Amino acid sequence: MSAGEPGVRARVGDWGIAVGVAAALLTTGLSGLTGPAGQRSAVTVDVLGYALLAVGGLALAVRRRAPVAVLAVTGLCAAGYQAAGFDVPAVGYLFAVYAAVRAGHRTVTVVTSVALLALLPLAALASGLHDTGQAFAQARGALEIAWLVAAGAAGEALRQAERRADEAERTREETARRRADEERLRIARELHDSLTHQISVIKVQAEVAVHVARRRGEDVPPALLAIQEAGREAARELRATLEALRDDDTAPPRGLDDVTELVERARAIGLDATLTIEGRQDGVRVPTAVDRTVYRIVQESLTNIARHADAATASVRIDCRPDTLAIRVDDDGRATPDTAPTPGLGLLGMRERVTALGGRLRAEPRGDGGFTVQAELPVEKTS
Numbered sequence: 001m002s003a004g005e006p007g008v009r010a011r012v013g014d015w016g017i018a019v020g021v022a023a024a025l026l027t028t029g030l031s032g033l034t035g036p037a038g039q040r041s042a043v044t045v046d047v048l049g050y051a052l053l054a055v056g057g058l059a060l061a062v063r064r065r066a067p068v069a070v071l072a073v074t075g076l077c078a079a080g081y082q083a084a085g086f087d088v089p090a091v092g093y094l095f096a097v098y099a100a101v102r103a104g105h106r107t108v109t110v111v112t113s114v115a116l117l118a119l120l121p122l123a124a125l126a127s128g129l130h131d132t133g134q135a136f137a138q139a140r141g142a143l144e145i146a147w148l149v150a151a152g153a154a155g156e157a158l159r160q161a162e163r164r165a166d167e168a169e170r171t172r173e174e175t176a177r178r179r180a181d182e183e184r185l186r187i188a189r190e191l192h193d194s195l196t197h198q199i200s201v202i203k204v205q206a207e208v209a210v211h212v213a214r215r216r217g218e219d220v221p222p223a224l225l226a227i228q229e230a231g232r233e234a235a236r237e238l239r240a241t242l243e244a245l246r247d248d249d250t251a252p253p254r255g256l257d258d259v260t261e262l263v264e265r266a267r268a269i270g271l272d273a274t275l276t277i278e279g280r281q282d283g284v285r286v287p288t289a290v291d292r293t294v295y296r297i298v299q300e301s302l303t304n305i306a307r308h309a310d311a312a313t314a315s316v317r318i319d320c321r322p323d324t325l326a327i328r329v330d331d332d333g334r335a336t337p338d339t340a341p342t343p344g345l346g347l348l349g350m351r352e353r354v355t356a357l358g359g360r361l362r363a364e365p366r367g368d369g370g371f372t373v374q375a376e377l378p379v380e381k382t383s
């Protein structure tokens with residue numbers, strides 16, 4: 001939070017200081033009237049002087065948000081109540097000097113202070129004092145140069161301390177970001193060195209086997225086709241992962257738009273899979289994190305069905321509601337409540353993704369047979 005946007009506690013503290021300074025000025029003003037009484041309109045001038053004392057203190061409540069304006073107001077109030085015959089130190093102006101210098105307005109503060117130092121003796125003379133020496137003495141008592149220097153120095157010291165703290169924080173963030181980048185690149189190299197070759201071998205061998213079988217006029221086993229397609233998908237996924245690791249500004253991974261391809265791929269290996277998407281509006285997209293989580297849930301569900309369910313059919317339904325995106329994947333496999341499978345890493349990964357987004361996941365066998373995966377993800381759609 002910036003200095004120009006104080007929090008609730010800071011605002012309460014500012015008002016406490018402002019009220020305290022105003023009260024101190026008014027209390028001092030009760031015994032600080034100067035000048036011959038006959039030369040003042042007692043009621044009018046006194047009311048004006050007390051009003052200026054109060055304003056000169058209460059203006060400090062907004063010194064963080066408008067330090068230059070408060071500097072001008074407190075300075076004018078100090079000169080005004082001196083002219084009204086109140087020999088009261090310019091305490092509010094000193095607070096304003098501190099706030100303005102802390103905010104970085106050093107030049108404006110110096111110019112304003114010099115002008116006020118020149119104006120105060122004139123204000124003292126306007127109050128009814130005819131002795132120039134006495135007027136200068138009163139002005140010096142209202143605003144000592146030493147007080148000004150001390151207030152300005154305090155503000156500058158705190159400004160420098162805050163600047164150094166900000167620089168240290170930026171340095172820490174840059175160091176952490178650099179280390180994260182280095183670690184990301186190291187992981188990318190490890191994945192490339194350890195997995196790319198093996199996946200390429202699997203993919204090439206499967207494609208050669210399919211090619212040879214077709215060339216001989218033999219039926220290609222569905223399992224071999226599944227291996228071939230899984231190898232291609234693994235290569236694509238690994239390539240996308242490596243690109244994301246090497247450059248975190250790359251395009252996001254696959255999402256809702258690519259679910260159709262997942263279902264078509266499931267059909268290609270013999271699974272009678274259907275896809276239904278309800279409530280989707282053209283030109284309206286869900287957040288990236290939700291988008292990619294939808295894809296991963298459908299992908300993992302269809303992969304589990306192909307590997308473990310021994311199912312003939314599968315259905316994928318996605319409902320795009322105003323504030324929720326609901327996913328349901330059903331199969332007619334052999335799972336039953338009595339033979340519930342032990343959750344593997346795929347289901348655990350899905351649950352972690354959904355929970356991280358504040359959603360809910362249910363994955364369990366149905367009473368009439370088959371397995372169901374249901375997820376609800378909260379969304380705030382953006383066009």
